[in-house]
Amino acid sequence: xxxxxxxxxxxxxxxxxxxxxxxxxxxxxxxxxxxxxxxxxxxxxxxxxxxxxxxxxxxxxxxxxxxxxxxxxxxxxxxxxxxxxxxxxxxxxxxxxxxxxxxxxxxxxx
Amino acid sequence: xxxxxxxxxxxxxxxxxxxxxxxxxxxxxxxxxxxxxxxxxxxxxxxxxxxxxxxxxxxxxxxxxxxxxxxxxxxxxxxxxxxxxxxxxxxxxxxxxxxxxxxxxxxxxx
DNA sequence: CTAATTGATCGTAATTTTACGATCAATAAA
DNA sequence: TTTATTGATCGTAAAATTACGATCAATTAG
Numbered sequence: 001x002x003x004x005x006x007x008x009x010x011x012x013x014x015x016x017x018x019x020x021x022x023x024x025x026x027x028x029x030x031x032x033x034x035x036x037x038x039x040x041x042x043x044x045x046x047x048x049x050x051x052x053x054x055x056x057x058x059x060x061x062x063x064x065x066x067x068x069x070x071x072x073x074x075x076x077x078x079x080x081x082x083x084x085x086x087x088x089x090x091x092x093x094x095x096x097x098x099x100x101x102x103x104x105x106x107x108x109x110x
Numbered sequence: 111x112x113x114x115x116x117x118x119x120x121x122x123x124x125x126x127x128x129x130x131x132x133x134x135x136x137x138x139x140x141x142x143x144x145x146x147x148x149x150x151x152x153x154x155x156x157x158x159x160x161x162x163x164x165x166x167x168x169x170x171x172x173x174x175x176x177x178x179x180x181x182x183x184x185x186x187x188x189x190x191x192x193x194x195x196x197x198x199x200x201x202x203x204x205x206x207x208x209x210x211x212x213x214x215x216x217x218x219x220x
Numbered sequence: 221c222t223a224a225t226t227g228a229t230c231g232t233a234a235t236t237t238t239a240c241g242a243t244c245a246a247t248a249a250a
Numbered sequence: 251t252t253t254a255t256t257g258a259t260c261g262t263a264a265a266a267t268t269a270c271g272a273t274c275a276a277t278t279a280g
Binding site for chain 1: 237240
Binding site for chain 2: 008009010012014016017018020021023024025026027029030032033036051063069083085088089091092095096098099100101102
Protein backbone atom coordinates (compact mmCIF):
# COMPACT_ATOMS: atom_id res chain seq x y z
CA UNK A 1 0.00 0.00 0.00
CA UNK A 2 2.20 2.71 -1.28
CA UNK A 3 1.17 6.04 0.07
CA UNK A 4 2.65 8.99 -1.67
CA UNK A 5 5.32 10.62 0.41
CA UNK A 6 4.71 14.29 0.77
CA UNK A 7 6.56 15.10 3.94
CA UNK A 8 9.67 17.08 3.32
CA UNK A 9 12.59 17.63 5.62
CA UNK A 10 12.14 20.39 8.12
CA UNK A 11 14.13 23.59 7.81
CA UNK A 12 15.76 22.80 11.10
CA UNK A 13 16.95 19.40 9.92
CA UNK A 14 18.28 20.95 6.76
CA UNK A 15 20.14 23.66 8.63
CA UNK A 16 21.57 21.20 11.10
CA UNK A 17 22.74 18.96 8.32
CA UNK A 18 24.34 21.94 6.61
CA UNK A 19 26.41 22.75 9.66
CA UNK A 20 27.38 19.15 10.14
CA UNK A 21 28.26 18.74 6.52
CA UNK A 22 30.58 21.72 6.69
CA UNK A 23 32.42 19.94 9.50
CA UNK A 24 32.42 16.69 7.59
CA UNK A 25 35.93 16.79 6.20
CA UNK A 26 39.24 16.55 8.06
CA UNK A 27 40.64 19.53 6.16
CA UNK A 28 37.84 21.76 7.34
CA UNK A 29 38.18 20.55 10.90
CA UNK A 30 41.88 21.29 10.68
CA UNK A 31 41.21 24.76 9.32
CA UNK A 32 38.83 25.51 12.15
CA UNK A 33 41.32 24.20 14.66
CA UNK A 34 43.96 26.58 13.35
CA UNK A 35 41.50 29.45 13.51
CA UNK A 36 40.61 28.49 17.06
CA UNK A 37 44.18 28.14 18.22
CA UNK A 38 45.39 31.50 17.05
CA UNK A 39 42.70 33.64 18.49
CA UNK A 40 43.46 36.39 16.09
CA UNK A 41 42.49 35.63 12.59
CA UNK A 42 45.19 34.57 10.25
CA UNK A 43 45.34 34.38 6.56
CA UNK A 44 46.57 31.71 4.26
CA UNK A 45 49.27 30.39 6.50
CA UNK A 46 46.46 27.94 6.88
CA UNK A 47 47.66 26.58 3.60
CA UNK A 48 51.04 25.83 5.12
CA UNK A 49 49.43 23.92 7.95
CA UNK A 50 47.49 21.61 5.69
CA UNK A 51 48.62 18.79 3.44
CA UNK A 52 46.71 20.24 0.53
CA UNK A 53 47.31 22.66 -2.28
CA UNK A 54 46.47 26.32 -2.07
CA UNK A 55 43.50 26.04 -4.39
CA UNK A 56 42.04 23.14 -2.48
CA UNK A 57 42.39 24.91 0.84
CA UNK A 58 40.79 27.97 -0.69
CA UNK A 59 37.90 25.80 -1.75
CA UNK A 60 37.43 24.44 1.76
CA UNK A 61 37.60 27.94 3.15
CA UNK A 62 34.86 28.94 0.77
CA UNK A 63 32.64 26.15 1.97
CA UNK A 64 33.09 27.19 5.57
CA UNK A 65 32.39 30.77 4.56
CA UNK A 66 29.28 29.74 2.64
CA UNK A 67 27.66 28.23 5.72
CA UNK A 68 28.81 31.25 7.67
CA UNK A 69 31.01 29.50 10.19
CA UNK A 70 33.94 31.70 9.24
CA UNK A 71 34.43 35.04 7.62
CA UNK A 72 37.32 36.51 5.73
CA UNK A 73 38.28 40.13 5.43
CA UNK A 74 40.79 41.50 3.02
CA UNK A 75 43.71 43.23 4.69
CA UNK A 76 45.97 44.59 2.04
CA UNK A 77 47.50 41.77 0.10
CA UNK A 78 46.44 39.15 2.58
CA UNK A 79 43.10 37.85 3.75
CA UNK A 80 42.16 37.45 7.35
CA UNK A 81 39.93 34.57 8.32
CA UNK A 82 38.25 33.98 11.62
CA UNK A 83 35.36 32.24 13.27
CA UNK A 84 32.03 34.00 12.98
CA UNK A 85 30.87 34.06 16.56
CA UNK A 86 27.14 34.25 15.93
CA UNK A 87 27.00 31.41 13.48
CA UNK A 88 29.47 29.35 15.46
CA UNK A 89 27.26 29.53 18.51
CA UNK A 90 24.19 28.86 16.46
CA UNK A 91 25.75 25.68 15.14
CA UNK A 92 26.91 24.76 18.61
CA UNK A 93 23.42 25.13 20.01
CA UNK A 94 21.66 23.40 17.17
CA UNK A 95 23.90 20.38 17.12
CA UNK A 96 24.28 20.37 20.87
CA UNK A 97 20.53 20.21 21.27
CA UNK A 98 20.36 17.15 19.07
CA UNK A 99 22.98 15.34 21.07
CA UNK A 100 21.41 16.24 24.37
CA UNK A 101 18.08 14.92 23.30
CA UNK A 102 19.35 11.47 24.07
CA UNK A 103 18.30 9.95 27.35
CA UNK A 104 19.55 6.49 27.92
CA UNK A 105 16.62 4.12 28.02
CA UNK A 106 18.84 1.67 29.82
CA UNK A 107 16.20 -0.98 29.54
CA UNK A 108 14.93 -2.73 26.57
CA UNK A 109 16.11 -2.12 23.17
CA UNK A 110 19.06 -3.46 21.25
CA UNK B 111 59.68 27.97 -2.35
CA UNK B 112 57.53 24.91 -2.38
CA UNK B 113 58.07 22.80 0.64
CA UNK B 114 56.78 19.31 0.37
CA UNK B 115 53.74 18.83 2.50
CA UNK B 116 54.11 15.87 4.74
CA UNK B 117 51.75 16.64 7.54
CA UNK B 118 48.70 14.45 7.49
CA UNK B 119 45.42 14.97 9.22
CA UNK B 120 45.32 13.81 12.79
CA UNK B 121 43.28 10.80 13.77
CA UNK B 122 41.17 13.03 15.93
CA UNK B 123 40.34 15.36 13.07
CA UNK B 124 39.47 12.41 10.90
CA UNK B 125 37.22 10.89 13.52
CA UNK B 126 35.52 14.18 14.21
CA UNK B 127 34.91 14.71 10.52
CA UNK B 128 33.49 11.21 10.26
CA UNK B 129 30.90 11.90 12.92
CA UNK B 130 30.04 15.25 11.41
CA UNK B 131 29.77 13.80 7.96
CA UNK B 132 27.34 11.18 9.19
CA UNK B 133 25.13 14.02 10.41
CA UNK B 134 25.58 15.91 7.19
CA UNK B 135 22.35 14.97 5.48
CA UNK B 136 18.79 15.94 6.43
CA UNK B 137 17.61 12.37 6.04
CA UNK B 138 20.09 11.13 8.58
CA UNK B 139 19.21 13.91 10.98
CA UNK B 140 15.57 12.98 10.55
CA UNK B 141 16.32 9.33 11.19
CA UNK B 142 18.16 10.16 14.38
CA UNK B 143 15.33 12.42 15.48
CA UNK B 144 12.86 9.59 15.08
CA UNK B 145 15.16 7.29 17.03
CA UNK B 146 15.48 9.91 19.75
CA UNK B 147 11.77 10.61 19.98
CA UNK B 148 10.65 7.05 20.42
CA UNK B 149 13.00 6.02 23.13
CA UNK B 150 12.52 2.43 22.26
CA UNK B 151 14.07 1.43 19.04
CA UNK B 152 11.84 1.06 16.09
CA UNK B 153 12.37 -0.57 12.80
CA UNK B 154 11.60 0.57 9.35
CA UNK B 155 8.62 2.67 10.23
CA UNK B 156 11.41 5.12 9.80
CA UNK B 157 10.84 4.65 6.13
CA UNK B 158 7.28 5.88 6.52
CA UNK B 159 8.47 9.00 8.27
CA UNK B 160 10.85 10.02 5.54
CA UNK B 161 10.20 11.32 2.04
CA UNK B 162 12.50 8.72 0.58
CA UNK B 163 12.28 5.21 -0.75
CA UNK B 164 12.94 2.16 1.36
CA UNK B 165 16.24 1.41 -0.29
CA UNK B 166 17.49 4.95 0.16
CA UNK B 167 16.55 5.00 3.82
CA UNK B 168 18.24 1.67 4.26
CA UNK B 169 21.36 3.17 2.75
CA UNK B 170 21.30 6.09 5.18
CA UNK B 171 20.76 3.70 8.06
CA UNK B 172 23.81 1.80 6.95
CA UNK B 173 25.92 4.93 6.98
CA UNK B 174 24.83 5.75 10.49
CA UNK B 175 25.54 2.19 11.49
CA UNK B 176 28.97 2.28 9.86
CA UNK B 177 30.12 5.16 12.04
CA UNK B 178 28.54 3.44 14.98
CA UNK B 179 26.02 6.10 15.92
CA UNK B 180 23.21 3.58 15.69
CA UNK B 181 22.88 -0.14 15.88
CA UNK B 182 20.30 -2.49 14.49
CA UNK B 183 19.25 -5.83 15.84
CA UNK B 184 17.14 -8.33 14.04
CA UNK B 185 13.92 -9.15 15.82
CA UNK B 186 12.10 -11.74 13.85
CA UNK B 187 10.97 -10.32 10.56
CA UNK B 188 11.72 -6.76 11.59
CA UNK B 189 14.86 -4.90 12.50
CA UNK B 190 15.23 -2.75 15.54
CA UNK B 191 17.37 0.34 15.35
CA UNK B 192 18.49 2.55 18.14
CA UNK B 193 21.11 5.01 19.19
CA UNK B 194 24.38 3.50 20.35
CA UNK B 195 24.91 5.24 23.63
CA UNK B 196 28.69 4.93 23.81
CA UNK B 197 29.34 6.22 20.35
CA UNK B 198 26.67 8.87 20.64
CA UNK B 199 28.33 10.30 23.71
CA UNK B 200 31.73 10.02 22.12
CA UNK B 201 30.54 12.08 19.18
CA UNK B 202 28.86 14.52 21.50
CA UNK B 203 32.05 15.05 23.45
CA UNK B 204 34.33 15.24 20.47
CA UNK B 205 32.26 17.74 18.56
CA UNK B 206 31.26 19.57 21.71
CA UNK B 207 34.90 20.06 22.60
CA UNK B 208 35.57 21.66 19.25
CA UNK B 209 32.73 24.09 19.62
CA UNK B 210 33.71 25.00 23.15
CA UNK B 211 37.23 25.76 22.14
CA UNK B 212 35.99 29.08 20.88
CA UNK B 213 36.56 32.06 23.12
CA UNK B 214 35.40 35.31 21.71
CA UNK B 215 38.36 37.58 21.08
CA UNK B 216 35.93 40.49 21.04
CA UNK B 217 38.70 42.78 19.94
CA UNK B 218 40.54 42.87 16.76
CA UNK B 219 39.93 40.62 13.97
CA UNK B 220 37.44 40.67 11.16
C1' DC C 221 3.92 -25.51 1.15
C1' DT C 222 2.71 -20.99 -0.65
C1' DA C 223 1.86 -15.84 0.12
C1' DA C 224 3.18 -11.79 1.97
C1' DT C 225 6.13 -8.83 4.57
C1' DT C 226 10.43 -6.86 5.93
C1' DG C 227 14.63 -4.93 4.95
C1' DA C 228 19.38 -5.51 2.88
C1' DT C 229 21.85 -5.41 -1.31
C1' DC C 230 22.78 -4.80 -6.36
C1' DG C 231 23.01 -2.12 -10.43
C1' DT C 232 22.74 2.23 -12.21
C1' DA C 233 22.21 7.18 -13.23
C1' DA C 234 22.72 11.85 -11.83
C1' DT C 235 24.88 14.91 -8.97
C1' DT C 236 28.27 16.55 -5.70
C1' DT C 237 32.74 16.56 -3.63
C1' DT C 238 37.47 16.58 -3.60
C1' DA C 239 41.76 17.82 -5.46
C1' DC C 240 44.95 19.95 -8.49
C1' DG C 241 47.30 22.98 -11.82
C1' DA C 242 46.75 27.12 -14.30
C1' DT C 243 45.33 31.54 -14.50
C1' DC C 244 43.70 36.05 -12.99
C1' DA C 245 43.24 40.29 -10.18
C1' DA C 246 44.95 43.00 -6.68
C1' DT C 247 48.29 44.66 -3.71
C1' DA C 248 53.11 45.39 -2.29
C1' DA C 249 57.95 45.64 -3.21
C1' DA C 250 61.81 46.55 -6.34
C1' DT D 251 56.82 50.54 -14.07
C1' DT D 252 58.04 45.87 -13.46
C1' DT D 253 58.03 41.98 -10.55
C1' DA D 254 56.62 39.18 -6.75
C1' DT D 255 53.18 37.72 -3.55
C1' DT D 256 48.63 36.52 -2.11
C1' DG D 257 44.57 34.20 -2.68
C1' DA D 258 40.24 33.53 -5.51
C1' DT D 259 38.45 31.32 -9.48
C1' DC D 260 38.30 28.29 -13.68
C1' DG D 261 38.58 23.96 -15.89
C1' DT D 262 38.85 19.33 -15.26
C1' DA D 263 39.39 14.55 -13.69
C1' DA D 264 38.44 11.12 -10.33
C1' DA D 265 35.87 9.60 -6.67
C1' DA D 266 32.04 9.63 -3.53
C1' DT D 267 27.05 10.59 -2.55
C1' DT D 268 22.40 10.35 -3.26
C1' DA D 269 18.39 8.20 -4.96
C1' DC D 270 15.66 4.66 -7.00
C1' DG D 271 13.77 0.27 -8.77
C1' DA D 272 14.56 -4.51 -8.81
C1' DT D 273 15.84 -8.39 -6.59
C1' DC D 274 17.08 -11.53 -2.85
C1' DA D 275 16.93 -13.82 1.70
C1' DA D 276 14.58 -14.56 5.76
C1' DT D 277 10.67 -14.72 8.51
C1' DT D 278 5.71 -14.97 9.26
C1' DA D 279 0.98 -15.87 8.01
C1' DG D 280 -2.39 -18.48 5.54
